[in-house]
Amino acid sequence: MSIKTESPPLVTLEAVTKRYAAITALDGVDLTIRAGEAVCLAGENGSGKSTLIKVLVGVERPSAGRVLFDGVPQIRLTPTEATAAGVQVIFQDFSLFPNLTVAENIAMTAERATGARLVHTARARARAAEVLARVGVSLDLDARIERLPVAHKQLVAICRALAADARLIIMDEPTTALTEREVDRLLELIRKLKSDGVAVLFVSHKLAEVLEVCETVVVLRNGEKVAEGPATDFDAASLTRAMTGRDVASAPPAPLGPAAPxxxxxxxxxxxxxxxxxxxxxxxxxxxxxxxxxxxxxxxxxxxxxxxxxxxxxxxxxxxxxxxxxxxxxxxxxxxxxxxxxxxxxxxxxxxxxxxxxxxxxxxxxxxxxxxxxxxxxxxxxxxxxxxxxxxxxxxxxxxxxxxxxxxxxxxxxxxxxxxxxxxxxxxxxxxxxxxxxxxxxxxxxxxxxxxxxxxxxxxxxxxxxxxxxxxxxxxxxxxxxxxxxxxxxxxxxxxxxxx
The missing domain is CATH 3.40.50.300 (P-loop containing nucleotide triphosphate hydrolases)
Structure with a gap:
C-alpha cells in the first residue's frame, strides 16, 4: 500500500535575514506559499516587503536563511533561475520599457524564454492580444508605453507577468492606479489564477481588496514578521494595528468658516x-x-x-x-x-x-x-x-x-x-x-x-x-x-x- 505524501510548498523562506551595512531590512522572516494560494504580504513602507520580494526573485541574496522552491534549497538564486522556476514579479515602479510598444512589453519575458535572438513580431502581437483579451482590457498594441497614462502602464505590467506561464505571480501594489471597476476585474482574475493552481503573493495598501482575495495574511514591521494567520482573522482595523503598532483613525474636516475669502x-x-x-x-x-x-x-x-x-x-x-x-x-x-x-x-x-x-x-x-x-x-x-x-x-x-x-x-x-x-x-x-x-x-x-x-x-x-x-x-x-x-x-x- 502506497502512502500519499503532501507535495512541498511552492515557495518557502526560512529565517531569511538581509542586512545593508548597519541596517537590517529583514530579520529572520519565514514565509510559505502553496500552489493555488493567495498570500497577502502587508506592512508599512520601509517594513521590508520590497526587500523580501527582491530576495525571493534573486535580485538580492539573503545575508542569512534560505529560499526553497518545491522543497529544493536555492544556493545562489538569480533572477533567471527564479523566472525559470515560474516566478514572475510586477514591481511597484512597473519596470517597463518606455520606448517599446504595448505588445513588445507584454511579450518581452515570454519571447526571451524562447531563446530566439530576434523578436518574432507577429507572435509577440498574438501573445499580447491573447493576454489582454484574458484580462478583458482593450489597449492599442502599437502604442508606446511612454505615452500611456499610469493606469494603462499598470495593466501592461500585469499582462506581461501573465504572458509568461507563471506558477507564482508577485503583485507589488498592482491596483494603485486602477479604477474600482478595473480592480474588481483584477481580483476576479486572481481568483481564476488560483483555481488554475497559480499562487499569488499580493502586496497592497488597499486593505479591503487584500482581505477579499487572500487566504493568508503575513504582516511585516521594521523587517520582522509580527503577525500571520488566515485572512478571516483580520479586519481593516486589526490589520492596520498590526502594520503600524497603533490605531489609525481619520475624521472629515471641520466645516469651513463663512468668512473664508x-x-x-x-x-x-x-x-x-x-x-x-x-x-x-x-x-x-x-x-x-x-x-x-x-x-x-x-x-x-x-x-x-x-x-x-x-x-x-x-x-x-x-x-x-x-x-x-x-x-x-x-x-x-x-x-x-x-x-x-x-x-x-x-x-x-x-x-x-x-x-x-x-x-x-x-x-x-x-x-x-x-x-x-x-x-x-x-x-x-x-x-x-x-x-x-x-x-x-x-x-x-x-x-x-x-x-x-x-x-x-x-x-x-x-x-x-x-x-x-x-x-x-x-x-x-x-x-x-x-x-x-x-x-x-x-x-x-x-x-x-x-x-x-x-x-x-x-x-x-x-x-x-x-x-x-x-x-x-x-x-x-x-x-x-x-x-x-x-x-x-x-x-x-x-x-x-x-x-x-
Whole structure:
C-alpha cells in the first residue's frame, strides 16, 4: 500500500535575514506559499516587503536563511533561475520599457524564454492580444508605453507577468492606479489564477481588496514578521494595528468658516477632448476634492490648473489676478503648486539627493551671491525632513533610497518650501501605506488650517471623504454635481454617483 505524501510548498523562506551595512531590512522572516494560494504580504513602507520580494526573485541574496522552491534549497538564486522556476514579479515602479510598444512589453519575458535572438513580431502581437483579451482590457498594441497614462502602464505590467506561464505571480501594489471597476476585474482574475493552481503573493495598501482575495495574511514591521494567520482573522482595523503598532483613525474636516475669502477662481475652463466648462471657486483654508473614474478628465484638469496642459478656453485667477494658461512657470510663480500622480517619473529626480529634490526650483534662495551655499541647502532640507517626519538617513542620500510614503513627503516638502497659496495634489497617497496615508492626510489638514487652498484629485473615495470640505463629481469631462463633505455621504453613495 502506497502512502500519499503532501507535495512541498511552492515557495518557502526560512529565517531569511538581509542586512545593508548597519541596517537590517529583514530579520529572520519565514514565509510559505502553496500552489493555488493567495498570500497577502502587508506592512508599512520601509517594513521590508520590497526587500523580501527582491530576495525571493534573486535580485538580492539573503545575508542569512534560505529560499526553497518545491522543497529544493536555492544556493545562489538569480533572477533567471527564479523566472525559470515560474516566478514572475510586477514591481511597484512597473519596470517597463518606455520606448517599446504595448505588445513588445507584454511579450518581452515570454519571447526571451524562447531563446530566439530576434523578436518574432507577429507572435509577440498574438501573445499580447491573447493576454489582454484574458484580462478583458482593450489597449492599442502599437502604442508606446511612454505615452500611456499610469493606469494603462499598470495593466501592461500585469499582462506581461501573465504572458509568461507563471506558477507564482508577485503583485507589488498592482491596483494603485486602477479604477474600482478595473480592480474588481483584477481580483476576479486572481481568483481564476488560483483555481488554475497559480499562487499569488499580493502586496497592497488597499486593505479591503487584500482581505477579499487572500487566504493568508503575513504582516511585516521594521523587517520582522509580527503577525500571520488566515485572512478571516483580520479586519481593516486589526490589520492596520498590526502594520503600524497603533490605531489609525481619520475624521472629515471641520466645516469651513463663512468668512473664508475666495482664493482661486476658475471660469469656463475647457480643453477639447478632455473637459468642458469647468467653473469652480476655491476658498482659503478649503480642501476641494475631485472624484472621477479613469477617462473622466480629472488628471488633465489638474494639469491644466498648473499649466502643464493648455486649455482652449476659460480663465484661471488667483487673488483676482489672471494666471496665463498653459504656463507652469507662471503658475508656480503666482503661488500654485502641483504634486503629480506618478512621483517616480513626474515628481522626483531619483538619482539626485533628497536635499536637491526639495530645493529644485528655488536654488536662487541658497545662492545670494551667485554661488550655491550647500550648508543652508542641507540645513533647510533637514528641517523639512524633521517637520514632515521623513524617515531618511540624511539629506544627502539619493531620493531613490526612500520608501514610497517618504518619497511623497519629499515632493510635498519641495512645494511647501515655496510657500504656495494653492496646492494641487493628484493622488496624494498613491502607493503609500496606511500609516503614511494618515500622516499625509494630517499634512493636508495642516496646510488648510494655515490658509492654503488645497485641491485633491483622487479615485480613493475614503481619502476624499476624510480630507475634503467639498467633492466635485467629474464624468466624461464635465463636473456633474457637488457633494458637501461631512454631510453623511458614504463611500457607497459616492461610488454610485460616479458610476450612474
Amino acid at each position: 475666495p482664493l482661486l477662481q476658475v471660469e469656463g475652463l475647457g480643453r477639447a477632448g478632455a473637459f468642458e466648462n469647468v467653473s469652480v471657486d476655491l476658498r482659503a483654508g478649503e480642501v476641494l476634492g475631485v472624484a472621477g473614474l479613469l477617462g473622466s478628465g480629472r488628471t488633465t484638469l489638474a494639469k491644466a490648473l498648473f499649466g502643464l496642459a493648455r486649455p482652449d478656453r476659460g480663465t484661471i485667477m488667483l487673488d483676482g489676478i489672471d494666471i496665463p494658461l498653459g504656463d507652469p512657470i507662471a503658475a508656480a510663480a503666482a503661488g500654485i503648486g502641483y504634486v503629480p500622480e506618478d512621483r517616480l517619473t513626474e515628481g522626483l529626480f531619483l538619482e539626485q539627493s533628497i536635499a536637491h529634490n526639495i530645493a529644485v526650483g528655488r536654488f536662487d534662495a541658497h545662492a545670494p551671491n551667485g554661488v550655491l551655499n550647500l550648508q543652508t541647502l542641507w540645513a533647510e532640507a533637514a528641517d523639512w525632513l524633521k517637520r514632515l517626519s521623513v524617515k531618511a538617513p540624511d539629506p544627502t542620500a539619493p531620493v531613490r533610497s526612500l520608501s514610497g510614503g517618504n518619497q511623497q513627503r519629499v515632493v510635498l516638502a519641495r512645494w511647501m518650501a515655496r510657500q504656495p497659496r494653492v496646492l494641487i495634489l493628484n493622488g496624494p497617497s498613491v502607493g503609500v501605506d496606511v500609516g503614511s496615508k494618515a500622516e499625509i492626510h494630517g499634512i493636508i489638514a495642516d496646510l488648510a488650517g494655515r490658509g492654503l487652498g488645497v485641491i485633491v484629485i483622487s479615485d480613493d473615495l475614503p481619502e476624499l471623504l476624510a480630507t475634503c470640505h467639498r467633492i466635485l463629481v467629474m464624468k466624461d469631462g464635465l463636473i456633474t454635481e457637488e457633494v458637501t463633505g461631512g454631510s453623511g455621504v458614504t463611500e457607497a453613495d459616492l461610488s454610485h454617483r460616479l458610476a450612474s
